[in-house]
Amino acid sequence: MSNLAYDASADIEAASETEIAAMRELRPVPRISIQAFCETESIAAPIERAAADRRMSKAHLKVHMGGIGTAIEFYQSAQTPNLIIVESRDEPKQLIATLSRLAEVCDPSSKVVVIGHYNDVWLYRELIRFGISEYVVAPISMADILSVISSIFVDPQAEPIGRSIAFIGAKGGVGSSTVAHNVAWSMSTLFSSEVVVADLDLAFGTANINFDQDPTQGIAEAVFSPERIDETYLDRLLAQCAERLSLLAAPSMLDRTYDFDAEAFTQVIDVAQRTAPLLVLDVPHIWSGWSRSVLTQADEVVITATPELANLRNTKNLLDTLKKLRPNDAPPKLVINQAGVPKRPEISPSDFAEPLDLTPMAVIPFEPALFGNSANNGRMLGEMDAQHAVVKTINEMAHVLTGRSELKAKKKAGLGDLLERLKRRK
Incomplete structure (x- = not known):
């Protein structure tokens, strides 16, 4: 046999x-x-x-x-x-x-x-x-x-499991956390949907700062006491950031090391998915057993990158690896952030996306005043300027990631587009 x-x-x-x-x-x-x-x-x-x-x-x-x-x-x-x-x-x-x-x-x-x-x-x-x-x-x-x-x-009468969306940066400092937090806020406000944000960067997480929160407990208590995790205990650890947005904050302290095994976050993620229809996972830019496991098991993965060569290499490596780990899922979504920094040589969005064989879900321009004021005030972009073009892009991302709209490839202007314009003029 x-x-x-x-x-x-x-x-x-x-x-x-x-x-x-x-x-x-x-x-x-x-x-x-x-x-x-x-x-x-x-x-x-x-x-x-x-x-x-x-x-x-x-x-x-x-x-x-x-x-x-x-x-x-x-x-x-x-x-x-x-x-x-x-x-x-x-x-x-x-x-x-x-x-x-x-x-x-x-x-x-x-x-x-x-x-x-x-x-x-x-x-x-x-x-x-x-x-x-x-x-x-x-x-x-x-x-x-x-x-x-x-x-x-699987019991058909069981409560539905929330959708998990993992955000990770191709490099540190590309704005993945900022994108994750703002998309989560948009989901909760646009669709009146309960959203939980889990900051998995226990040492240096910024979700508590971005949401202007200072909770005494958070995700560390859940990870270090997995045997206690249930929906009641998790609810005590959540900080309320908005009417329908809750946060599992990272301690952001260096009083101990945060070395975890591959399944360290599995239990808390499973319980969190039973408490809210949308779970946003803010994954730090590291490659370990547990980060690999989180990205493998997430329903959706979003990679944020800036238009530079090292980001392109890292994005390609992430895509290739996740394709092997998630052969039966759609490829991760790509966000190109901080595009158009003055005097910085960078790769155009089209040239960045071509070797990846991906259409970017969003290209977010470099807007230091908007993002800086938002971060310093502990408020979301939509709270600072709801009509700003970047906020509208964030809202579009929220629609795509919740399945309310599809990501559409943008065609390059060419003879076909020119002919269409001439037809409309007749």
């Missing part, structure tokens, strides 16, 4: 736009064990790709080549997992008989999903009556697999 257990170092085919859209609303799968027994590579491949998805990070999925017969032999001496996925090319009556033999060696609590090659209503009804959790007709996609697993193990 060959074992195709997922190898994280292997190259995984990226999901199509259709699959990404289909999986956008899927919730994370709980900590369960899954084993699949496949007869064909066309079924094994999407299941292996599903194992690499961030929504399956808590689950343990192993793929074996061989159908129901292999599963029966395997479970003669092995304990059955929470979910068994089997592929069978048997005709309907033979399939029912083979599954009866599988039931003899399976724990009654184990769920079973059958992937068959016959689109037969009688077969489907018989399998459901037999106790099979789901019957799926081949061919299948990775999105199909994730959807089936989610439908079995």
